Amino acid sequence: MKKQSVIVKGWASFVLCAILMSGCVTEKDTAPTAGADNGSPPVEAAGDSIKVGILHSLSGTMAISEVSVKDAEMLAIEEINAAGGVLGKQIEPVIEDGASDWPTFAEKAGKLLQQDKVAAVFGGWTSASRKAMLPVFEQNHGLLFYPVQYEGLESSPNIFYTGATTNQQIVPSVSWLLENRGKKMFLLGSDYVFPRTANKIIKAQLTAEGGELAGEEYTPLGHTDFSTIIAKIKEAKPDIVYNTLNGDSNVAFFKQLKDAGITSKDMTTLSVSVAEEEIRGIGADILEGHLAAWNYYQSTDTSENKAFVDKYKAKYGADRVTADPIEAGYTAVYLWKAAVEKAGTTDVDKVKEAAKGIEFAAPEGKVTIDGDNQHIHKTVRIGEVQADGQFKELWNSGEPVKPDPYLKTYDWAKGLSGE
Amino acid sequence: MDMTILQVFNGLSVSSILLLIALGLAVTFGLMNVINMAHGELIMIGAYSTYVTQGLFSAYMPKSWFDTYFIAALLVSFMVAAAVGWLLEMVLIRHLYGRPLDSLLATWGVGMMLQQIARFIFGAPNVAVTSPSWLNGGLAITSSIILPYKRLFIVLLVAVVLTAMYLYIYRTVQGRRMRAVMQNRSMAGCLGISTRRVDGLTFAIGSGIAGIAGCALTLLGPIGPSIGTYYIVDAFMVVVLGGVGKLVGTVAGALGIGVFNTLFETYTSASIGKVLVFACIVAFLQWKPRGLVALRTRSLD
Numbered sequence: 001m002k003k004q005s006v007i008v009k010g011w012a013s014f015v016l017c018a019i020l021m022s023g024c025v026t027e028k029d030t031a032p033t034a035g036a037d038n039g040s041p042p043v044e045a046a047g048d049s050i051k052v053g054i055l056h057s058l059s060g061t062m063a064i065s066e067v068s069v070k071d072a073e074m075l076a077i078e079e080i081n082a083a084g085g086v087l088g089k090q091i092e093p094v095i096e097d098g099a100s101d102w103p104t105f106a107e108k109a110g111k112l113l114q115q116d117k118v119a120a121v122f123g124g125w126t127s128a129s130r131k132a133m134l135p136v137f138e139q140n141h142g143l144l145f146y147p148v149q150y151e152g153l154e155s156s157p158n159i160f161y162t163g164a165t166t167n168q169q170i171v172p173s174v175s176w177l178l179e180n181r182g183k184k185m186f187l188l189g190s191d192y193v194f195p196r197t198a199n200k201i202i203k204a205q206l207t208a209e210g211g212e213l214a215g216e217e218y219t220p221l222g223h224t225d226f227s228t229i230i231a232k233i234k235e236a237k238p239d240i241v242y243n244t245l246n247g248d249s250n251v252a253f254f255k256q257l258k259d260a261g262i263t264s265k266d267m268t269t270l271s272v273s274v275a276e277e278e279i280r281g282i283g284a285d286i287l288e289g290h291l292a293a294w295n296y297y298q299s300t301d302t303s304e305n306k307a308f309v310d311k312y313k314a315k316y317g318a319d320r321v322t323a324d325p326i327e328a329g330y331t332a333v334y335l336w337k338a339a340v341e342k343a344g345t346t347d348v349d350k351v352k353e354a355a356k357g358i359e360f361a362a363p364e365g366k367v368t369i370d371g372d373n374q375h376i377h378k379t380v381r382i383g384e385v386q387a388d389g390q391f392k393e394l395w396n397s398g399e400p401v402k403p404d405p406y407l408k409t410y411d412w413a414k415g416l417s418g419e
Numbered sequence: 420m421d422m423t424i425l426q427v428f429n430g431l432s433v434s435s436i437l438l439l440i441a442l443g444l445a446v447t448f449g450l451m452n453v454i455n456m457a458h459g460e461l462i463m464i465g466a467y468s469t470y471v472t473q474g475l476f477s478a479y480m481p482k483s484w485f486d487t488y489f490i491a492a493l494l495v496s497f498m499v500a501a502a503v504g505w506l507l508e509m510v511l512i513r514h515l516y517g518r519p520l521d522s523l524l525a526t527w528g529v530g531m532m533l534q535q536i537a538r539f540i541f542g543a544p545n546v547a548v549t550s551p552s553w554l555n556g557g558l559a560i561t562s563s564i565i566l567p568y569k570r571l572f573i574v575l576l577v578a579v580v581l582t583a584m585y586l587y588i589y590r591t592v593q594g595r596r597m598r599a600v601m602q603n604r605s606m607a608g609c610l611g612i613s614t615r616r617v618d619g620l621t622f623a624i625g626s627g628i629a630g631i632a633g634c635a636l637t638l639l640g641p642i643g644p645s646i647g648t649y650y651i652v653d654a655f656m657v658v659v660l661g662g663v664g665k666l667v668g669t670v671a672g673a674l675g676i677g678v679f680n681t682l683f684e685t686y687t688s689a690s691i692g693k694v695l696v697f698a699c700i701v702a703f704l705q706w707k708p709r710g711l712v713a714l715r716t717r718s719l720d
Contacts (some may be wrong), residue, residue, distance in 0.1 A: 281545025
């Protein structure tokens with residue numbers, strides 16, 4: 001009798017701990033590291049190879065997204081090696097698993113920089129993983145290429161941001177929605193740093209550009225029941241739902257939205273974390289007609305993109321798709337190569353100096369590394385999901401947009417940066 | 420007014436989903452006292468079984484038959500998850516009876532292995548299951564109150580599973596043996612019941628019900644290697660709140676959590692709503708540590 005209640009009590013406290021941790025993912029299995037040659041003496045760029053680190057979640061919840069980015073980066077390295085490498089040396093990737101766990105990202109970043117002495121690291125996905133790695137790169141004076149769109153308001157001297165910042169994705173898409181789809185906007189996001197910061201920016205922009213806030217809701221990461229949220233959306237009757245949900249919650253939200261009788265004809269939704277890869281996991285029939293804002297789609301019409309998609313599919317399978325962060329990861333490797341070749345060395349300071357103004361014909365079109373903030377100039381694109389799971393581009397910015405992570409060129413954004 | 424009616428239905432629907440994910444655990448944890456952390460992964464196995472069944476139907480069956488795949492998938496999910504559960508009991512759990520903390524760690528490890536196996540077989544990204552066309556849409560009561568057929572179907576499914584379980588446990592010979600073994604193992608053994616076989620069968624049934632839950636959840640949620648982690652905490656909460664050892668407690672626990680979660684979420688937000696629900700549960704368990712329905716027996720030590 002007594003033991004029973006002890007078990008029950010123990011359970012209650014255990015489950016409570018699990019809840020507290022559920023935001024940071026409980027799984028901690030570490031996949032074996034491939035290609036790591038830990039036994040060799042740590043000499044930088046010695047011999048005939050240059051080591052670079054690849055640090056993504058290969059296990060845990062984020063593996064859903066990050067494995068494909070790792071694949072794209074490996075493809076780029078393979079291509080560069082086949083074409084003679086960098087500075088006449090082969091690139092030797094050291095792959096580590098961040099395991100969807102932010103302290104693990106920091107720990108593995110330290111290992112790559114201190115033990116493997118890598119010339120650069122390509123890695124990260126969530127803002128939490130980037131924030132965890134940032135101090136490690138600054139202390140060890142390393143170089144990180146971060147491939148995912150993010151919430152802005154950051155510019156580390158040791159990070160190159162090859163995904164979009166807010167003024168290359170969120171801000172122009174909100175302006176476009178207000179002009180084309182109505183004024184009443186409902187903000188829905190996962191409860192962590194990216195959606196909350198993004199929505200702070202959107203709210204300031206709505207006030208400045210004559211929009212109206214119909215509601216704002218956040219759900220825990222991994223939330224799977226949206227019945228109440230959808231009831232609230234029905235009650236608020238917005239023209240637009242601006243969706244910053246991340247990960248699996250998107251699947252549950254869109255499935256349940258459709259069941260509740262709301263289609264893209266009744267109400268516009270625009271997502272910033274739903275790309276081709278996610279569409280495959282949700283089902284194109286459910287997402288058809290909904291919108292997304294990115295800098296790249298698999299359907300983007302450039303000759304570089306055709307070659308990229310063909311090579312990616314040839315290497316990883318015809319059923320695989322490419323998407324914005326995958327392309328940004330691929331581009332990052334080439335940008336690093338161009339900077340190293342211009343600098344003539346892998347020395348971090350010299351590479352950073354050389355990187356300014358470097359241009360590359362990426363699959364998404366021409367990109368340029370900005371001289372001021374180590375972000376890259378990118379074209380903004382709004383796309384609509386088609387029945388085949390691909391996007392049809394509805395609008396683009398016409399030319400690459402200069403990155404402005406602190407939104408200094410927007411009057412209404414004063415006071416948002418908090419710096 | 421519309422919102423209120425809709426939320427009453429939503430509360431019921433959330434409860435039915437909670438009950439579905441907790442029912443299997445009510446058997447493996449509630450009746451057998453195994454802290455089965457791999458329960459979420461058995462749900463995942465059910466979801467992937469549905470995915471595979473759908474693939475087979477679209478490949479080998481005439482198109483007009485496609486919509487019936489879901490019925491087959493329910494059966495397949497039950498069978499596959501039950502088989503995995505039975506194997507798990509044979510190989511591992513059998514050696515851990517009466518050692519709840521060891522079984523917690525061992526099944527946690529098994530859960531992680533199953534996740535990684537799923538990742539090897541199906542890849543890390545989510546997969547999509549097309550729900551059968553007869554479950555699309557909803558029952559329109561007024562223009563703004565639409566009760567989705569999928570949620571109605573899950574309510575119905577839960578009722579059927581619950582009835583079947585009740586009949587099995589309280590109205591059949593095997594069920595009586597199961598109760599006997601769970602209540603007093605050595606006495607049941609003395610009376611000639613093969614406790615080993617009953618253990619294996621009970622664990623397999625609990626696992627199979629988790630598989631059914633996984634199949635039904637493909638209608639509403641994601642299908643990926645780590646979906647089990649989203650449901651495991653809720654499942655344990657329902658069983659612990661309801662009171663270990665009684666089916667009716669599990670039903671009460673699911674209803675309580677579902678209704679209060681929906682209520683809190685309506686007036687606050689999803690995150691705060693969840694916090695409030697758990698605060699209430701912790702407070703309640705302080706007051707009644709054995710849950711809503713306490714099993715009065717000397718047999719559970």
